[in-house]
Amino acid sequence: MTTTSVPRLKARRTPVKHKRAIAIFLAPFAVLFAAFYLLPIGWAIGQSLLVVERDGTFGKPVEVFGGLTQYILVFQNEAFWAAVGRVALFGVVQVPVMLGFALVLALLLDSPLVKGKKFFRLAFFVPYAVPGVIAAIMWGYLYSPNLSPFAAFTSGFDLLAPETVLWSIANVVTWVYVGYNMLIIYSALLALPSEIFEAARLDGANQLQIALSIKIPLVMPAIVLTAIFSIIGTLQLLAEPQVFRSFTSSVSSTFTPNIAVYTTSAVPNVSLAAAMSVVLAIATFIMSFVFLKFTQRKGDK
Amino acid sequence: MSQISAGAPKEKLASRTAAMIVMGISTLYFLVPIWWLFIGSTKSREQFSSTAGLWFADFNLFTNIADLFAYNDGVYLRWMLNSIVYASFGALLGTLFAAMCGYALAKYRFPGRELIFNTVLGGVLVPATALALPLFLIFSQFNATNTFWSVFLPSIVSPFGVYLARIFAAASVPDELLEAARLDGAGEVRTFFSVSRRLMTPALVTIFLFQFVAIWNNFFLPLIMLRDQTLFPVTLGLYTWNSQVNQIPEIRTFVIIGAFLSIIPLIIAFLSLQRFWRGGLGAGSVK
Known part of the structure; x- marks a missing residue:
C-alpha cells in the first residue's frame, strides 16, 4: 500500500501539461455522458422517491416526497420478483450453455483439426448481424405449430407453452450471440504465442489436453468479459420476450423485469417503474462487479 | 492419460x-x-x-419487395432510412467522442483521470435499458419525446467505446511519436487528428461497427420514446407490424420480406469491414 502511494504523490506535484487539449478531448464525451447517463440515473433515483397524492378522491394528483415508499412497493411486488427469478433461472442455464458452445467452437477453430476456418468463422457470426427483434420474429415462425418448416415436430411439442417458452427464448438469444462470443474468445486464442504449445506438443500432449490445460486458462480474461456482458444482457432481457407476446399468451406483461418496468410506466405509474429500474440497475451492477472480483480472485490463486 | x-x-x-x-x-x-x-x-x-x-x-x-415498398405510402423505406441515419451518424459521432476521450485518458496525466475512467467503466456496467425510462421522463420535461433527437442523442454515448479506445491508444500510439510531433511544433489536437487517429484506425472501426449494431438493434428506447411511426427505426416498425398480424393477415408477407431486407445492410457492413474489426475485437479482453 505505502509503495503505491509514493509515485502518486510525485505525480501530483508536477504541473499538468496540455490542459486545453485535454479539455477539448474530454468535453464532448463528458457532456453527453453527464446528460444521458449520469442525469438519467439521478433522475430515476429522484423520481423513485416520489409518491402521488390527491386531495380527496377526485382531487388533482400531486407528486410529493415519499421516501422509500416505492422501494417497499417494489420489494412487495410479487410479479416483479417472479420476473427477476425467471431471468435469473434463464441466466444460470443460458449463459453457461452459450459460452460453453462458443468456447468449443473457438477451440475447434483454433485447432488444426478443422478445415475451412474462414467460412465457419463467418457463418457462425452472421446471426449477430440480426437484431434481437428480427431474430425473435423469425424464430417465432420457426416455433409456430402450423407455419414452421419443422411443423412435424412443433405441432406435437408446443415450444410456445408457458413451461417451454422461456427456453425457446433462450435459444433465440443463444443463436444470436454464440458467434459473437466465439469471436472474442477466438481472437484471444489467436493472440497467444504459439511457442507455448510447442513444448506441450513435444511432450506428447494431444489437442484436447492442450486446450484444457493451456488454452482455456490463458483465455480466461476473454471468457470473463463475455460472461459479464451476457449477465448484463440477461437481466435486461426485453426485445425477444416482448416480440413473443404476439405469438403466444404464455409471455405475460411482467415476464422479465424490463417488461414489468415498461408495463408499469405505461399504467402510468412512473415512480414505481423508476424504482424498479433503479433496483434492476443496482442488481446488474452488483452482479457484474461481484462476478468480476470473484473470477479475478480465483485467477490470482 | x-x-x-x-x-x-x-x-x-x-x-x-x-x-x-x-x-x-x-x-x-x-x-x-x-x-x-x-x-x-x-x-x-x-x-x-x-x-x-x-x-x-x-x-x-x-x-413482394415492390408490394412492401408501396404499402402504407412506403413507410418501410422510411423506417430503413431512419435506422440508417440513427445508426450511422450516431456511431460516427459516438466513435469520434469516445476516441478523443479514451485517447486523453491514455496519453495524458492529469488529476481525476482514474476517477473519470472508473466512472466511465461503471457506465459500461449500467444496463442501457435502465436508462430508457428516466430518459423518457427527462425528455418529456422539455416536450422533446417523440422526436428524432430523443432517440439519436442518447445513442451517441458509448462508455465501452471509451474503454476500448483507451486500451488501444495506450498500445498503439507511442509516446515518442507524440514527443516528436511536439518538437515539430504541432498542436496536441492536430496531432490527434493527423497522426494518432490513423494509428488507432482498427480500434475506431471496431468501436464504430459495434456502436452501429447497438443503435441498429436498439429497441427499448425507441419503443418508449416514439409514437409517430414516421420516426420509427426498422426494428420498432417490424415489431408493430408483427403484433398486428392477427388483425391484418396480409401484413405477414411484409413482416417476412421486411425482416429479410433489414438484415442485409448489417451483414454487408460486417463482411466488408471484417479485416478491421477482427483485429480490434480481441482488444477488450487482452489487458
Whole structure:
C-alpha cells in the first residue's frame, strides 16, 4: 500500500501539461455522458422517491416526497420478483450453455483439426448481424405449430407453452450471440504465442489436453468479459420476450423485469417503474462487479 | 492419460471427423433460420403457408419487395432510412467522442483521470435499458419525446467505446511519436487528428461497427420514446407490424420480406469491414 502511494504523490506535484487539449478531448464525451447517463440515473433515483397524492378522491394528483415508499412497493411486488427469478433461472442455464458452445467452437477453430476456418468463422457470426427483434420474429415462425418448416415436430411439442417458452427464448438469444462470443474468445486464442504449445506438443500432449490445460486458462480474461456482458444482457432481457407476446399468451406483461418496468410506466405509474429500474440497475451492477472480483480472485490463486 | 497422447493416425482421423461434424451441425443451426427467411421472402402469401418452408415455390421475391415498398405510402423505406441515419451518424459521432476521450485518458496525466475512467467503466456496467425510462421522463420535461433527437442523442454515448479506445491508444500510439510531433511544433489536437487517429484506425472501426449494431438493434428506447411511426427505426416498425398480424393477415408477407431486407445492410457492413474489426475485437479482453 505505502509503495503505491509514493509515485502518486510525485505525480501530483508536477504541473499538468496540455490542459486545453485535454479539455477539448474530454468535453464532448463528458457532456453527453453527464446528460444521458449520469442525469438519467439521478433522475430515476429522484423520481423513485416520489409518491402521488390527491386531495380527496377526485382531487388533482400531486407528486410529493415519499421516501422509500416505492422501494417497499417494489420489494412487495410479487410479479416483479417472479420476473427477476425467471431471468435469473434463464441466466444460470443460458449463459453457461452459450459460452460453453462458443468456447468449443473457438477451440475447434483454433485447432488444426478443422478445415475451412474462414467460412465457419463467418457463418457462425452472421446471426449477430440480426437484431434481437428480427431474430425473435423469425424464430417465432420457426416455433409456430402450423407455419414452421419443422411443423412435424412443433405441432406435437408446443415450444410456445408457458413451461417451454422461456427456453425457446433462450435459444433465440443463444443463436444470436454464440458467434459473437466465439469471436472474442477466438481472437484471444489467436493472440497467444504459439511457442507455448510447442513444448506441450513435444511432450506428447494431444489437442484436447492442450486446450484444457493451456488454452482455456490463458483465455480466461476473454471468457470473463463475455460472461459479464451476457449477465448484463440477461437481466435486461426485453426485445425477444416482448416480440413473443404476439405469438403466444404464455409471455405475460411482467415476464422479465424490463417488461414489468415498461408495463408499469405505461399504467402510468412512473415512480414505481423508476424504482424498479433503479433496483434492476443496482442488481446488474452488483452482479457484474461481484462476478468480476470473484473470477479475478480465483485467477490470482 | 499417456496412451491417449500417442497420436496414432487413426485417432487423428477420428477426432478430425468429429470436429468437422460439430462444425457442420453448428453451421446448419446458424444458417438454416436465415435460409428459411430468404425462402419465405420469395413466396406469395398463399404459398408461404401451403408449401415446404425450406425450399422455393414460385419466385415472388421482387413482387413482394415492390408490394412492401408501396404499402402504407412506403413507410418501410422510411423506417430503413431512419435506422440508417440513427445508426450511422450516431456511431460516427459516438466513435469520434469516445476516441478523443479514451485517447486523453491514455496519453495524458492529469488529476481525476482514474476517477473519470472508473466512472466511465461503471457506465459500461449500467444496463442501457435502465436508462430508457428516466430518459423518457427527462425528455418529456422539455416536450422533446417523440422526436428524432430523443432517440439519436442518447445513442451517441458509448462508455465501452471509451474503454476500448483507451486500451488501444495506450498500445498503439507511442509516446515518442507524440514527443516528436511536439518538437515539430504541432498542436496536441492536430496531432490527434493527423497522426494518432490513423494509428488507432482498427480500434475506431471496431468501436464504430459495434456502436452501429447497438443503435441498429436498439429497441427499448425507441419503443418508449416514439409514437409517430414516421420516426420509427426498422426494428420498432417490424415489431408493430408483427403484433398486428392477427388483425391484418396480409401484413405477414411484409413482416417476412421486411425482416429479410433489414438484415442485409448489417451483414454487408460486417463482411466488408471484417479485416478491421477482427483485429480490434480481441482488444477488450487482452489487458
